[in-house]
Amino acid sequence: MQKGMTIVYPVHSGLYINLTNRCPCACTFCIRQKNDSVYEQNPLWLEHEPSFEEVKAAILSEDLEKYSEFVFCGFGEPTEALDVLLQTAEFLKSKTKKPVRINTNGLGNLVNKKDITPLLKGLIDSVSISLNSSDPKIYEKNCRPKFGQESHGAMLEFAKNAAKFVPNVTMTTVSTTITHEDEKKCRALCQKLGVKYRIRDFI
Numbered sequence: 582m583q584k585g586m587t588i589v590y591p592v593h594s595g596l597y598i599n600l601t602n603r604c605p606c607a608c609t610f611c612i613r614q615k616n617d618s619v620y621e622q623n624p625l626w627l628e629h630e631p632s633f634e635e636v637k638a639a640i641l642s643e644d645l646e647k648y649s650e651f652v653f654c655g656f657g658e659p660t661e662a663l664d665v666l667l668q669t670a671e672f673l674k675s676k677t678k679k680p681v682r683i684n685t686n687g688l689g690n691l692v693n694k695k696d697i698t699p700l701l702k703g704l705i706d707s708v709s710i711s712l713n714s715s716d717p718k719i720y721e722k723n724c725r726p727k728f729g730q731e732s733h734g735a736m737l738e739f740a741k742n743a744a745k746f747v748p749n750v751t752m753t754t755v756s757t758t759i760t761h762e763d764e765k766k767c768r769a770l771c772q773k774l775g776v777k778y779r780i781r782d783f784i
């Protein structure tokens with residue numbers, strides 16, 4: 582495994598922020614199992630988890646005007662590093678009007694043992710949650726969350742609560758990985774929760 586200190590990395594027109602390698606899941610499809618990076622970037626395995634000062638320095642080394650959005654997304658679940666995430670989002674809001682997004686597995690409330698969604702208000706513009714399946718059993722089999730059976734329900738609750746504080750909340754599944762029947766159920770579930778549903782392309 583190749584490690585480095587890739588705290589920020591460009592993806593398309595966004596600047597992605599890699600805060601942590603910690604994650605409560607062990608998804609069978611996780612890119613980390615076979616790769617040390619994505620999009621042929623430097624390794625996203627971190628030598629150590631960056632402090633807020635390190636994240637700030639990494640962001641300031643970039644021309645922020647070049648990017649259309651800032652995204653907390655890396656080789657781990659961003660809400661595992663909640664304090665640094667919130668400080669960084671606040672810093673970004675002081676520097677730019679560009680939108681800030683979190684890509685998450687939606688288990689941040691279980692990770693942090695509290696409802697973290699009110700903390701996102703005014704700091705985060707979008708949350709993208711990997712729903713994976715409408716079926717808790719399929720979800721558990723594929724994502725292998727350390728919190729077990731309560732995980733799927735907690736993720737749905739996180740999405741519903743996040744929609745109260747964050748303007749854009751989207752739940753996603755990956756095309757070709759679940760049945761059309763399951764996709765229909767996912768869409769209905771998202772409608773009920775008051776969030777958007779998107780089927781992402783398989784990469």
Ligand code: SF4
Nearest residue numbers: 604606607608611686
């Ligand atoms: S939630 Fe994301 S980082 Fe964590 S194991 Fe699954 S795919 Fe990998």
